Amino acid sequence: MATYRKRGPYQWEARIRKKGYPTTCKTFDSKADAEAWAKDIETNMNKSLFVSAKEAEQYTLSECLDRYIEKYTPRLKHGKREADRARFIQRRKIAHRIMATIRAKDIADFRREREAEGASGNTVRLDFALLSKLFNYARSDWGMESLQNPVELAAKPKPAKGRDRRLEDGEEEKLLEAASPAFQAVILFALETAMRREEIASLQWKNVNVKSRYVYLLETKNSEARTVPLSAAAVDILKSLPRMDGEERVFGMTADQITDAMKKVRAKTGLEDIRFHDLRHEATSRFFENTDLDVMEVNAITGHKTLQMLSRYTHLRTARLAYRLAGGKRGSPLLG
16 A cells, blocks of 8 residues: 655655565655555556566666666677767766656757767667667666657657769779779779678688689678679789788778778878778679679679668669660660
8 A cells, every 4th residue: 555755845755565566656746646646556556557667767877878888789799889889878968867767858859969969860870779779678678667768759860861972083093093002902892892891801711712703701781691793803803812821811901991091092082072882882883884783683792681772873874874775785885
């Protein structure tokens, strides 16, 4: 049954003790509010619908983020990146709130705060994804069954428009001229295969079959293994690479080293708006422009998760489209 006691000159505490349930209490500004709350809780207990909110009302978001960093990020492929994101959120105002008090409006306020700081839509969506996982873990694993996931109710930022930066005339030559020999091979291989930076960096000789002209990618962004067929030019690139004793990686560069090399090339060439991932877009576009491969075949090479994601790569240069409309065959050279 419920008991009530006055706390200070203005507040009332309702405390409920019932066999089979943990002692539950809450403080209100008036005795009438305390009695109404107690009546609802006792009704739910009688109907076996009561779920304790004690855990959810005991811990702040920041404390739960500490637990998430310790228990969950070590399992992730990019655990450090996720932990850094969690620590960043811990520095925000919302992190000091008790879990049970966080509502969709608070998540929306956090989104507006991040957008005002210039964070991209994709960055905010990653923040949302982390928070959503945290609330779900709190409900399923940490005894906070009473929690609702406020992230699910908050409006998400619109995803950023996909980049469509292509290499213009002479830019490929500029990149190669400014690159070191090792990075030249990486650039050329990316343009021949449309492989991602991480895929190129982690490629090992044991997963290369030069004779049958393919490489096997055990780990990809989509967490699905993929076999990438190789063009004659890609095979020539692999044959030209030195084989270092004790070095299992084909290109001998980590993902971060590839990023750093790209930064240096941009600085030398003045092509500040080109990113390494643009080479994947360029390579995929060339598959559609210069070969007879259909969408499914290109998808098998590039490993895009859905055909819808791949559809934006199917645009061709205007001159090529006009040539095709005039009866030219895909893959054949343009006539002057």
